Amino acid sequence: xxxxxxxDKSFKLSEIDIAEKDQLLEQYGLVIPVVQFGDDxxxxxxxxxxxxxxxxxxxxx
Numbered sequence: 001x002x003x004x005x006x007x008d009k010s011f012k013l014s015e016i017d018i019a020e021k022d023q024l025l026e027q028y029g030l031v032i033p034v035v036q037f038g039d040d041x042x043x044x045x046x047x048x049x050x051x052x053x054x055x056x057x058x059x060x061x
Contacts, residue, residue: 002035005055037061 006013018024018032028034031046035054045057 002033002054005051005058011058 002013016024018028028046033047035045035057037043043061045054049057
């Protein structure tokens with residue numbers, strides 16, 4: 001779903017596996033996947049979200 005929405009955008013997608021990082025697993029364990037814009041933790045979208053919600057969230061940048 002994310003790749004489909006990003007197909008016509010110039011964003012770079014970086015995937016981070018949190019399974020071996022206790023702090024990240026504790027922070028995000030229930031809302032995976034989480035999409036974050038840049039390094040700003042205030043610009044996050046956590047699960048659950050659908051394609052339209054993801055698209056709408058992207059439009060804010």
